[in-house]
Amino acid sequence: MKHVVSVSGGKDSTATYCRAIERGLPFRAVAADTGNEHPATYEAVNTLHEKTGGPKVEWVKADFADRIAGKRRFIERNWEDHGVPADLVARALDVLHPTGNPFLDLCLWKGRFPSRKAQFCTAELKVMPIDKQVTRPLLATGATVISWQGVRAAESIVRRDLPPFQRLVSHNDLPGRLYVFRPLLRVTSVDEVFAIARRHGVEPNPLYGWGLKRVGCFPCINCSKAELALVDRRFPEQVDRLEEWERLVSEACKRGHATFFAIVNDPIMRDEWVDLDRSGNIPNDLIGAGFGVRRMVEWAKTDRGGRQYSLLNDQLHQDIGTACNEWGMCG
Ligand code: SF4
Structure with missing residues (x-):
């Protein structure tokens, strides 16, 4: 059985990581680098193992080089035929090269930024890289994978009815089995979340002290x-x-x-x-x-x-959550 804890540098995922240490089971911790985090968040993730004695967090990162190359080919073949002025075609081809920053490369490829109605950033920058680079390879070996997610029922209406333990059938093409474990589901207060981390010598990410409610992209497209x-x-x-x-x-x-x-x-x-x-x-x-x-x-x-x-109205933010916090990937 393989335990994998998703870490974002935020309070809930940090407490989840600490809960995994308390269980005393070997686990891997992974974080997805969006390329749009505050340096304090990188610092919080990179030093977690030193403060707690737990495993070093492994970074995964989306790579859009192939898709940007595909878009270049598409533009070369089609844009002028579709009436796009030659100077716009040339300008697009000039800028369409991978930068190595996942957030920017995703937007270059899409030709737009994500929005609340088209929130492709969560899937492309966080869910899929962890899935492709960590979860699927483990499942391919036939392992049972327990994915730990730092979500709390008290945080949003959407989370209220989530089960603490859940079998996912999304990877039935692979021999292993995938489960989600939500160890913080019944933790009701933010103070309690911070207290779990403090037991392991981890102080809150400074972004909270500066007034941010969530730690994820800096800023998030859904920020208030x-x-x-x-x-x-x-x-x-x-x-x-x-x-x-x-x-x-x-x-x-x-x-x-x-x-x-x-x-x-x-x-x-x-x-x-x-x-x-x-x-x-x-x-x-x-x-x-x-x-x-x-x-x-x-x-x-x-x-x-x-x-x-x-x-995004603060109360609405709290009530419905966002795609990232539904996955426990910011918090
Ligand atoms: S934190 Fe916000 S901008 Fe970043 S991936 Fe999540 S929803 Fe998108």
């Missing part, structure tokens, strides 16, 4: 308005990075524009967006027209008028 304002206040270089990513992904995209946060989420921007769409007069470069992360940051700093809307 307050969290985005905080990112800008404390780590403006992160916003600069996203602005550069928007420029690159826009160049890889047929429409010529892509924004990190879905602009349809903001009532004011949404109206402008709809007007632009209706008029058919969409500027080639919407970043230049003022859309994009920089403008969302400016909005996130406001607290009046129609700009009170949250990217």
Whole structure:
């Protein structure tokens, strides 16, 4: 039997790792590198074994080189025939090369950023790399795999009815058997989660102290308005990075524009967006027209008028959860 604990650098997965140590069984710990984490999160994951005496966390990482190469071939064969101007074709081919950063490469390949309605980032950056690089190889040997996930029933409506132990039939093509174990399911308070980690000498990831509710991507596409304002206040270089990513992904995209946060989420921007769409007069470069992360940051700093809307309302965040926290891959 092989035990595998998914770690994200957040409180719940850290407590899950500590619970695995307390069980006294040998286990592997794995983390998926999205390329969009805060350095404090990498530090928290990389030092976990030193603080606790548990196993070193193994990083896995998605690789989009083949898919980017496939997209280049597709563009070369099809875009001009589909009426895409030659300069946009050339621009896309110029930028479409793997950077080695999974988040950016995923978006270059897709020609867009993930959104709440198209949240492909969780599957592509976290679930599938762990599955492909750890779970499936173990199942291929005929092993029974227990995947430990740090989710709590009290955290969201979606999690309330999850069982603590569950057989998954998704890998029936392989000889091994796969189960999910959720050791924190009945843990009700955040204080209790932190206390489990503290028993093993692990202090909370500093991102919590700075005001973030969840530790995952920095920022997450689903972050709240307050969290985005905080990112800008404390780590403006992160916003600069996203602005550069928007420029690159826009160049890889047929429409010529892509924004990190879905602009349809903001009532004011949404109206402008709809007007632009209706008029058919969409500027080639919407970043230049003022859309994009920089403008969302400016909005996130406001607290009046129609700009009170949250990217993802904090209560909604708590009630329904997000794809990443449903998998225990941020928290
Ligand atoms: S933390 Fe957010 S942005 Fe990152 S993979 Fe999960 S849902 Fe996507």
